[in-house]
Amino acid sequence: MHDIRSIREKPADFDAGLARRGLEPMAGDLVALDEKRRALIHEIQLGQARRNEASKAIGAAKAQKDEATAASLMAEVATLKERLPALEIDEKTLGDDLTARLAAIPNLPLADVPVGGGEDDNALMHERGARTEFSFDAKEHDSIGPALGLDFETGALLAGSRFTFLRGSAAKLHRALGQFMLDTLTREHGFEECVVPLMVRDEVMFGTGQLPKFAEDSFQTTDGRWLIPTSEVSLTNAIREQILPEHALPLRFTALTPCFRSEAGSAGRDTRGYIRQHQFEKVEMVSIVTPETSDEEHERMTACAEDILTKLDLPFRRMKLCTGDMGFSAARTYDLEVWLPGQARYREISSVSTCTDFQARRMNARYRPEGEKNTRFVHTLNGSGLAVGRTLVAVVENYQQEDGSVAVPEVLQPYLRGLNRLEPAASS
The missing domain is CATH 1.10.287.40 (Serine-tRNA synthetase, tRNA binding domain)
Structure with a gap:
């Protein structure tokens, strides 16, 4: 606002x-x-x-x-x-x-954001990790996944297109990834773990910028509540209509939740596989800070997401989004894109944005600087740490073996009782 x-x-x-x-x-x-x-x-x-x-x-x-x-x-x-x-x-x-x-007016871009019309104008910041190479032809996850429990047919049978039923190895890997991400963010990076409402009111969606302009992108219940498109909505609005003391900042929240998106306008994009779903899980990071520290916090949050990718030994790159590719509430956004050898391309796995005081004005969220009577609006930031389903896709494609099995990244093995390989189910 x-x-x-x-x-x-x-x-x-x-x-x-x-x-x-x-x-x-x-x-x-x-x-x-x-x-x-x-x-x-x-x-x-x-x-x-x-x-x-x-x-x-x-x-x-x-x-x-x-x-x-x-x-x-x-x-x-x-x-x-x-x-x-x-x-x-x-x-x-x-x-x-x-x-x-x-x-209805989007946030204004910060001075360092490159001007451009779309993703082709985004700026490469850096690359980390060597792109995975194989002695055999790499397969895409939708070819490897069904034998591991990525059941696209049952998901479509139960709910229609863009829904997937996970079972067996795929379900265990999905759970392990989510728990690993939460543990990393809470134990090593100081985020407070939260369990949040998955349905919220109009004013909460308005506060983070989903309403009124993007109503068609979300699902609404018959009683007028909205299914959250990301836990950013619930986590950020936790401080709505409050005046916080300066010493309470920064606040850093994280949550692992289902997310629900209608994917309006995405017809024909990623119709195969597990990349673009109506229902998916994501670990979200939200920070509430003073204006003076928001740039530093943006770098910190992005580094937290990068740390998870580094621990998983997944090759990735950081992109600074141009003005034409940023979200409505963002003043600056870094996208982390992971290398998918099956597709032979980088795909977004995390988006980390600073929203300056744009969301705070919509939520009327303020803080009182030490020793001052007047209040100021807080700055809010949000980012994925990470999208669990897309991370599963990245692990399957980067750790695939020629026999159809998938090696388990070392950091995930404790979550799978030491299991170091996911074996494909025997075909009937």
Whole structure:
């Protein structure tokens, strides 16, 4: 959410930020709408003051038996009482319109974000790990996975396309990955583990930017709640409508939850396999910090996600997303892309974003600096640590063996009682 006062004070800067997002100037229209609203507020305040003043004067006029003045004042008060509610309705309409327009505008990119129209314009930051090579032709996970328990047919039978039923080795590997990620983030990186609601109210989805613009991307229940597209929604809103003491920051939360996405607009993309699902599990990281530390926290969170990939010995690269590829609430985003030898390409496995105070304004989440009376908006950050299903895909493809088995990364073996290899089920 944007601050209309800031737009009013620096309209050129606001429009320049929009231009980097590929959007037309809006500051002029927004400021003009705000001026109309403010003019109405001023008129209402003057009217209320005059109504109160005239009401008091009526008694004084009657006390002096000045009936003509009293009658004139009474007529004026009656007119004001009739006019003020109409002005208040007009002011509320303008205010609601302004809020709706501001709520539909994405966050402005930070100065270091490259300008571009899509993923081809993203900037490579670094690569880690050598791309996996084999003495045989590498297979994609949807060829290897069914013998390990990635049951695409049963998932589709039960729920339709983009659902998968995991069983046996695949289910155990999935569980091990999620637990390993949580343990790494909580034991080594200071995140607090949380269990959160999977269904939330409208205002919670609004707070992190999913509503109103992206309603079609999520699933809604019959009673009006929303299934979370990521636990970022629940974790970030845990501090909504609060004023935190500065000494309580930073707050770092993590959760492993199912996530639900309609995948609207993704028809024809990743229809095979386990990459793009309507239901999937993800370990989320959320940080709540002061503005002065948010850049440092962004680097820290991204390094936490990279640490998990490094421990799994998966080759990956970090990309800085361009302005045309960033999400709605993000001011800067780093994508981590893991190498999939079966596809012979990098695929996103984590997206880590700083949202500056954009979400905090929508949630009215503040903190009070030490020794100060005034409050400031917190900065919020979120990222995957990691998407469990995509990590499973990466492990299957990078650790595949020629006989169809999959070696288990060393760090996962304790979670699988020392098992070091997943064997394919015998074909019937």
